[in-house]
Amino acid sequence: MKPETPFYITTPIYYPNAEPHLGHAYTTVFADILARYHRLIGDDTFYLTGTDEHGLKLQRAAEAKGVTPKEFVDSMVAIYRNFWGLLNISYNRFVRTTDEDHIKVVKYAAEVMYRKGLIYKGNYSGWYCVDCEKFYSASEYLMIDGRPHCPIHRKPLEWTEESTYYFRLSEFREYLLNLLKNKDIVYPKHFRQEVINKIVGQELLDISIARPKERVWWGIELPFDKNYTVYVWFDALLNYLTGINYLSDKERFRRYWSSTHHVIGKDILWFHTAVWFAMLKALDIDPPKKVLVHSFIINKGLKMGKSSGNAVRIEDLLGRYLSSDGVRYLIARIFNLGKDVEVSTSLLDSIYNSELADNLGNLIRRVGVLIKKKLKGTLSSESIDNTLTDKADTAVHKFNKLLGEEYEISTALQEVMGLLKEANAYINSVRPWELSDPSKELYTLMEVVKVAINLLYPVIPESVSKVAESFSIQLGNPLDISVDVGKEYVVKEAPILFKKVR
Template identity: 40%
Template sequence: MDPKTVSNRFSLTTPLYYANALPHIGSAYTTIAADVMARYQRLQGTLTLLVTGTDEHGQKIERTAQEAGHSPQEHCDLIVPEFVTLWQQLGIRYDRFIRTTDPRHTAIVSEFVQRLWDSGDIYLGQQQGWYCVACEEFKEERDLLEGHRCSIHTNRQVEWRDEKNYFFRLSKYQSQLEALYADRPGFIQPDYRRNEVLSFVSQGLQDFSMSRISLDWGIPIPADPKHTIYVWVDALLGYVTALLEPDDEPTLENALAKWYPFNLHLIGKDILRFHAVYWP
């Protein structure tokens, strides 16, 4: 049965868990919640697809692997089976498990970023600012604790970056995002998180750096392979790659043909901005 042709279909995701370290209670909490929702939908007779997986690129993983004396791929190949084993032990019934090191994912990301390039939504600029490797995110000065420490990873100092990066024209989509939030009040839940996002967006969206020049562990920009695609552009597209059928050619058209858009993304508060602003 083609999910696009039925009204009672439901697709949902956990976050794609970052493979820098072993799974923990927070990973289990979100995955159990997703499994409960998927089981409920199936009991209602709804055609259901539950997606989970691992986000495996970025500087944090590269550094963690170096500290352990492994290559980044070796590190991920050690960590990912621990997620799979834990979900088996917890009886999680997922339908798709995506790894962002999958070559099919690389094809999807490359096609997507090339589309952005062709549409003029990517341009070269100078990035200056404080960067938290643990968050894989640039931070505003006002968001930092004393001693230039990250407010989330409080035992880590952020690093100053000054380099040429490619930027995504997020500012171009200010009005479209505000219209989305207005038309779909339940798009972000709970309400206090929705208000948090509305407040952020109302301050004016800034274009964000979507490449890194000093990082090898990731997917290169097709039009300029010296640059690696920012991990949060790469990782979010893992949800799309997971929708490919096993025998499908890895194209965006094939990935989006049946199950997209998702009905529900379950996430943690620390990754709210990526999912509620950058992703849509």
């Protein structure tokens, strides 16, 4: 027996100061599709998501509500878990930075780096808002009458010095450049170049990893100085180690870590490459195998129910498209690693109606009804129409390459939709309802349906299971799926999968 290949996939852990919206779902659904796909092809898959629960913003949000930060994050985590349940997210662990094992990992990592001389005490100075208790950089603060002002309070900022601890990021310059240039980690490639340019173009500065406890007490205490808490970003990145038992099961950790795939948005590229790779090196851990970077959703003009600000609410999407599958499919279809995508209700509606309701939904319904009517629900044939089934085999090959090797879920789905379109055109041309024995034609169509739903399973698992059950189709490994002859199918019902939206 061939040993299972590990596949470890992560989302960023989210900052639970508000409920998740389409932006969070975008990353989480994409990672879920990859996780489900890798499980189907037989990989030993581990999918990690979670929440980033420390820091000043949450300390403040809790104070405003009159609860403790832990009570506040507990309530938010319940909301996150609920949404991921509604979207059928198949994570293996939901890691929280307040988890005991995570706190141990952070303290251990800080201790190791400190002992190696990679963390040292220093002063941090900058423009500070007393009300926010936060430093603002030149790109963040507002210039009013020639003085920096807080972007939130619009009050003048104060030049402040604070003692802190620094991580010696500057020491890793050569390591990072070598790594980025010689290893294909960051995908798509233009993001790798962006990081290289940033390292080359500016001095790689040491980076503050702690805040004085008197300012931020809601955080993990530095193991070597009780007067400081660990900065949230340092705390958060280490979740990827916690999730696969870094300290408690070395062998398990090594196994999954060798196949680490981080899915991130492009706004956190720097932290997940330069900073994270350096931290890992400081702990003698190899870099991740892949950092998959996606671009942004532009949601201007999207008016979908009660949207707060410009964030599209997940419950509004579920309300409009009626099922987790509908929303998952739409996210997968608009998903784009390299480019920003503009979404609008009319775009989502048109994809949903034409691809799910018409193309896929109608084909399933028509094939099911015809087999029930013309063949009393039992289908078999020794011959097949190769002109259509050859296209199915081609689609399998292309789909696996696009999703498995290039992470191009949207293009992969368009391959399946192209095949289904051919199948609908085939029905219209052979007109099985007029034939006395349409066994060959309907069998040909059934094989196309079988192939298509096997490929669609990671994206729309509930609908696919319903079709498989109704048509007695066996689901299997998408790499091995192919057109067969001489099988028997029993059609119990012809399900209506997706109702059109108007």
